[in-house]
Amino acid sequence: MLRLNDIVDRVQSIRPTANIEIIHKAYVFTAKVHHGQLRESGEPYLIHPINVSFILADWNLDEETIVTGLLHDTVEDTVATIEEIRELFGDTVAQLVDGVTKISRVVISDVADQKAESLRKMILAMGKDIRVILVKLADRIHNMRTLDHLSPDRQSAIALETQEIYAPIASRLGMSRVKMELEDKCFEILHPDKYRELARAADERNRGQEEHIRKVTSLLETKLREAGVDAAITGRSKNISGIFNKMIRQEIEFEHIYDLIGFRIIAKTIRECYEALGIVHNLWRPVPGRFKDYIAMPKANFYQSLHTTVFGPDGEMMEIQIRTEEMHGLAEYGVAAHWRYKEGRQVTDKGDQMFVWLRQILDLQKEMKDPREFLDTVKVELFPEEVYVFTPRGDVKELPRGATPID
Incomplete structure (x- = not known):
């Protein structure tokens, strides 16, 4: 079982001068407001934010992101407020926690519309601060690792959402290790017989x-x-x-x-x-x-x-x-390795070519009112099958799937 010291040790191994005090402070606050809450497994709820925070620390992210990992469910699931988070941990952490909370609070009766709105909120959050999505990905990874105590229907619903939204986002952010873990977990839940058959065959050959x-x-x-x-x-x-x-x-x-x-x-x-x-x-x-x-x-x-x-x-x-x-x-x-946050700098800065596709999606969401149309369009962006061509000058151009020589 992970403990606070595991997070601190990981952070200090990478950044010996890191602000450990704020991590301790966030742990104490989280333990207090989540006191008495249990997960479906019967374990103390505190186990979840500790694991999320450790995943973020393992990605070598900054203290503000790691603190957000500890606090990410406090506003949604406890009596804590964003104002309280801002007063105790500052504006940046409050904005990150608020961004994660807004994504989590999407409740729409129609499943397709709910997925579309969830994706829309994630795209908007990425445009403001990419770390919001990194926290959500860490949150989803730990949830996928601990689905055993949920009903089969609930497991399938979460796995399907992960397969359609979270794994593609991880892929588009270049996070191959995260993408592969999420895809394997989804495959195991959605196609258990085929998963066991392939896992057994692969194990036998690898032996x-x-x-x-x-x-x-x-x-x-x-x-x-x-x-x-x-x-x-x-x-x-x-x-x-x-x-x-x-x-x-x-x-x-x-x-x-x-x-x-x-x-x-x-x-x-x-x-x-x-x-x-x-x-x-x-x-x-x-x-x-x-x-x-x-x-x-x-x-x-x-x-x-x-x-x-x-x-x-x-x-x-x-x-x-x-x-x-x-x-x-x-x-x-991927972006967790690439991202070195500087105060006042947003991921949508013109100079950061890594996020050209994100700026394009942000423009799309302003134009499209139909959430399902937006979902379908963004899926094309999240599942790119790039076509590369050379111009007469020798420049490399990337074209979308289905492009023709005329393009």
Whole structure:
């Protein structure tokens, strides 16, 4: 069970000079106003805000965000008021708690309209301060981890909302680790039989892969070291929902997924990334059409990495991703890694290209009155299938799904 000290230790390990006093103060306040409240599991409600706050601390976010994690349910579920939060913790924390509360308070009888209005409020909150959404994502992660004590219908409803709204937002913010965890939890709840079947099949195949992973990792380490490339190498298995989506997308059975195990090379510099790529292609023959250079041409959410698939030591296909440490942090935690909040700066500043898509959605919500139309339109933005083209001048342009040569 997590305790306050776990949050404090995590914060101080990253920022030794952090304002720990405000975190202690928020904990005491939260414990007081939530006293006597229980979760569906019968556990003290305090367990939830502590876990949310720890997730935010684990993302290396600032003290104000971590404090908001502790306080995020106080106004909605207790007698505490925003004015009280403002007086005790300042304007910024009060605005963050208020933003989270407004998203949580969407109550509309029609399910589709409720989802649309929830999404609209989240988009507006992102436009004011991206940290509101980071708190909501941390809140949703812990709720998804602890759904066991809810009724099956309630679990399904929460999982469906998470699948349609929260996982896509995490993806669009570049938070791949969050996206994968949410998608796996949703898949497990919405398709339990298929989840168990795939998890069992993947586990059985992976059980015999330890020696293969060790052999490939050792060979790569040796070759990279000989070439003077300083890099860390890890082997990993695809997440279950990722496997299922690939099966659907390519219309294949599990037996025909050959790159279940992937490898990741984390180098120090961009130059070393390309040197590592050359070493990989000298070791094993590349699979035609399976190389992507997201370093030269980043994704819309600023994800950068080299992706290649090769025929490995035993002729099996294996995917290898190559990136720098900075790119890896952005790939895992996206905007949480990118975001370094400066007082008075909003995410909608013209100079921040990471949020161009957000500004476009903010403009859309002003024009559209029908909540369902807004939901459908925003889903296109949250599930981008980018098309990249080169102009005659050599510039790279990103076009939406369905674009034609005329565009």
